[in-house]
Amino acid sequence: MDADSDVALDILITNVVCVFRTRCHLNLRKIALEGANVIYKRDVGKVLMKLRKPRITATIWSSGKVICTGATSEEEAKFGARRLARSLQKLGFQVIFTDFKVVNVLAVCNMPFEIRLPEFTKNNRPHASYEPELHPAVCYRIKSLRATLQIFSTGSITVTGPNVKAVASAVEQIYPFVFESRK
Amino acid sequence: MAARGRCPECGSGSLVEDAHYAQQQLVCAACGCVLSEGLLTTTYTDEEHLREVAYSQSTGQKEQLSRCLQRGIRRVQDLCKVLQLPAVFEETAVSYFQRALQLPAFRLVSLEKKELLGGCCVFVTCRQHNWPLTMGTVCSLLYAKQDLFASVYLSLQKELGLSVPALSLADLVTTHLNSFRLFQPTANVPAPFLEDREKLLARTMGLVELASETWLVTGRHPVPVVTAAAFLAWQSLQPGPRLSCPLARFCRLAGVDLPPPAHLRLKELLEILLGMASQLSWLRAFNLDKKTVVKHVGDLLQHRVFLLRNAFSQQDGEEQQDMALGQPSPGQHPVGPDSLDQNSLNKNSLDKDSPSQDSLNKDSPNKDSLDKDSSGQDPVGPGSLDKDSPGQGSLNKDSLNKDSPNKDSLDKDSSGQDPVGPGSLDKDSPGQGSLDKDSPNMDSLDKDSSGQGSPGQGSPSSPVAQGQGCPSAGKGKQQRGALRPLLPPCLLHPRKRLRAAAPSAPAAAPTGDEPISDSEIEQYLRGPEEIQAFRKAKGWL
Numbered sequence: 001m002d003a004d005s006d007v008a009l010d011i012l013i014t015n016v017v018c019v020f021r022t023r024c025h026l027n028l029r030k031i032a033l034e035g036a037n038v039i040y041k042r043d044v045g046k047v048l049m050k051l052r053k054p055r056i057t058a059t060i061w062s063s064g065k066v067i068c069t070g071a072t073s074e075e076e077a078k079f080g081a082r083r084l085a086r087s088l089q090k091l092g093f094q095v096i097f098t099d100f101k102v103v104n105v106l107a108v109c110n111m112p113f114e115i116r117l118p119e120f121t122k123n124n125r126p127h128a129s130y131e132p133e134l135h136p137a138v139c140y141r142i143k144s145l146r147a148t149l150q151i152f153s154t155g156s157i158t159v160t161g162p163n164v165k166a167v168a169s170a171v172e173q174i175y176p177f178v179f180e181s182r183k
Numbered sequence: 184m185a186a187r188g189r190c191p192e193c194g195s196g197s198l199v200e201d202a203h204y205a206q207q208q209l210v211c212a213a214c215g216c217v218l219s220e221g222l223l224t225t226t227y228t229d230e231e232h233l234r235e236v237a238y239s240q241s242t243g244q245k246e247q248l249s250r251c252l253q254r255g256i257r258r259v260q261d262l263c264k265v266l267q268l269p270a271v272f273e274e275t276a277v278s279y280f281q282r283a284l285q286l287p288a289f290r291l292v293s294l295e296k297k298e299l300l301g302g303c304c305v306f307v308t309c310r311q312h313n314w315p316l317t318m319g320t321v322c323s324l325l326y327a328k329q330d331l332f333a334s335v336y337l338s339l340q341k342e343l344g345l346s347v348p349a350l351s352l353a354d355l356v357t358t359h360l361n362s363f364r365l366f367q368p369t370a371n372v373p374a375p376f377l378e379d380r381e382k383l384l385a386r387t388m389g390l391v392e393l394a395s396e397t398w399l400v401t402g403r404h405p406v407p408v409v410t411a412a413a414f415l416a417w418q419s420l421q422p423g424p425r426l427s428c429p430l431a432r433f434c435r436l437a438g439v440d441l442p443p444p445a446h447l448r449l450k451e452l453l454e455i456l457l458g459m460a461s462q463l464s465w466l467r468a469f470n471l472d473k474k475t476v477v478k479h480v481g482d483l484l485q486h487r488v489f490l491l492r493n494a495f496s497q498q499d500g501e502e503q504q505d506m507a508l509g510q511p512s513p514g515q516h517p518v519g520p521d522s523l524d525q526n527s528l529n530k531n532s533l534d535k536d537s538p539s540q541d542s543l544n545k546d547s548p549n550k551d552s553l554d555k556d557s558s559g560q561d562p563v564g565p566g567s568l569d570k571d572s573p574g575q576g577s578l579n580k581d582s583l584n585k586d587s588p589n590k591d592s593l594d595k596d597s598s599g600q601d602p603v604g605p606g607s608l609d610k611d612s613p614g615q616g617s618l619d620k621d622s623p624n625m626d627s628l629d630k631d632s633s634g635q636g637s638p639g640q641g642s643p644s645s646p647v648a649q650g651q652g653c654p655s656a657g658k659g660k661q662q663r664g665a666l667r668p669l670l671p672p673c674l675l676h677p678r679k680r681l682r683a684a685a686p687s688a689p690a691a692a693p694t695g696d697e698p699i700s701d702s703e704i705e706q707y708l709r710g711p712e713e714i715q716a717f718r719k720a721k722g723w724l
Binding site: 033034035036037049051052053074075076077078079082083086087090091114116117118121122125126129130131132133134136137152153154 | 317318319329333336337340344346347348349350398400401402403404405670671673674694695696697699701703704705706707708709714717718
């Protein structure tokens with residue numbers, strides 16, 4: 001088997017973070033009072049609201065910015081964000097759903113082999129940094145994709161990136177390198 | 184300067200211009216005679232506000248260095264002295280520190296971080312010169328928290344674009360052992376506990392190398408590994424009096440800290456050693472356990488390569504790779520165990536797959552019974568359906584009938600149909616079936632598989648089998664333990680359930696633009712009565 005052969009690696013997206021604006025100020029007290037599944041963090045000035053379907057958690061700020069986390073795809077994130085905006089609308093705010101964007105995607109991927117981390121780090125300086133005293137994984141940054149990969153000796157790779165596409169191409173890029181240092 | 188003339192006193196030509204604080208002087212370097220002096224100050228009128236000579240010049244102190252920088256440099260120098268580093272290191276560290284402080288990233292940071300920055304510079308320098316210094320040491324010298332140190336260290340590395348080679352484990356072993364107080368007789372170390380430094384060093388090094396070959400070092404903090412290896416080495420050099428000494432006491436005697444993970448590392452090392460010992464022909468007669476195996480560490484290390492190759496299936500990774508590529512969660516090594524089975528079976532000259540081997544099938548009941556376990560569906564022995572490859576199944580049945588109660592069981596091969604990866608491990612280890620009681624050797628095999636394979640998965644469904652497998656487990660391992668793959672321990676004993684392949688895609692994947700009905704939204708909003716009730720409740724609180 002060689003690195004170029006066609007390999008289907010499952011990339012499991014575990015979290016998608018997105019933000020949007022409502023273009024109006026939000027009365028957090030009102031949301032806390034009339035919304036269900038809410039937590040009002042008065043000291044920080046935000047409200048957490050959870051939706052059941054899709055399962056997301058939204059952080060609502062009084063400025064009208066909302067951060068949604070917990071979705072497992074970009075589409076789901078958008079759907080959840082729209083639902084949340086709709087709920088806010090129902091509460092009586094003049095909500096306009098704007099500036100939606102996915103800001104961060106977290107995914108995991110299992111390589112079908114173990115990886116020799118010291119060797120991998122040596123071959124991939126300066127992108128890779130391995131400090132077993134700090135963290136068991138090698139941290140590998142791909143600047144062009146703005147993606148960061150945590151590569152574990154077991155073959156698990158955790159990827160964070162600005163969107164799903166970047167995450168997928170980050171895994172594609174890293175594969176030949178980890179393949180070289182496989183057990 | 185020398186061309187300017189000669190000293191009238193001694194005739195030497197080496198005249199030196201020297202600044203005695205603010206005052207220029209021409210001095211003979213040979214005899215020290217002052218030939219001429221500049222004016223200490225100019226005339227009063229020239230000198231407005233009496234500031235002709237800046238204070239910093241008049242004192243000879245370089246005040247243009249900020250106080251922070253001076254302090255930091257002194258810190259770095261002190262640290263180097265404390266660590267007894269060569270002078271070159273000090274210079275490099277100081278220059279790193281100066282460079283770092285000029286960077287905007289370290290301008291507006293807390294004093295604490297600036298102090299740590301000095302430590303980071305020393306640390307980086309040491310690492311670059313392959314000087315074994317751990318973060319723990321630097322942190323304890325600076326009274327710093329490790330996470331803060333780590334953040335400063337990582338940003339320093341990024342900002343200065345430094346490339347820091349990995350910490351050399353061998354060097355670390357040497358320095359770490361040197362800090363042990365077991366080499367000279369002292370009041371609190373009993374005589375049998377004293378050890379020769381070279382001997383201990385050599386053996387520890389061997390153990391650490393063994394550990395790194397067996398995935399016990401990768402991704403782990405190095406110091407606990409070294410501590411555990413040193414402890415084992417120390418015990419093995421004179422097992423008699425030392426076997427009863429626990430790791431904690433050893434560390435106390437040696438005057439080193441006991442890092443908490445050292446116990447885990449010790450356990451893992453012992454497991455590896457036990458696995459190796461099972462392959463050493465002259466140890467096979469003994470029932471080795473974690474205590475007694477220590478006595479044979481010397482032998483084991485000597486034949487390390489051979490034993491490792493025999494005790495663990497090395498190629499497993501490869502095969503697994505081939506097979507598992509398409510599979511979502513290779514973590515469980517669904518394939519590995521299979522290959523193992525093959526090996527162990529061959530050893531026993533049992534060819535599972537070849538029907539011609541009927542006569543041998545005596546042994547084969549094991550497999551069958553195991554399967555049951557792995558599939559996890561039949562808690563009751565006799566009635567159980569064992570799946571084996573269909574052809575085989577029928578063969579086994581026939582041949583088995585005489586010695587094993589298994590007769591009724593239908594064997595189905597689990598590998599083909601069982602979705603549970605680890606379960607397949609059990610296949611080769613016969614002991615689990617409740618049926619197997621009568622066959623002793625099967626039981627012993629079991630152990631292995633039940634212990635290492637998939638702790639979580641096979642067991643719950645077959646409590647009976649487990650109960651039986653366990654007691655015999657200890658012995659079984661050494662007898663002819665099924666080869667287990669050489670893998671990082673976290674894969675062999677997964678603490679958390681591995682993720683399901685991929686949550687089955689929902690029937691309709693959302694596009695993000697579906698219409699949203701009002702009724703869906705209502706579940707997230709409180710009704711008017713609810714709001715009233717909520718207000719009231721709040722009032723009481």
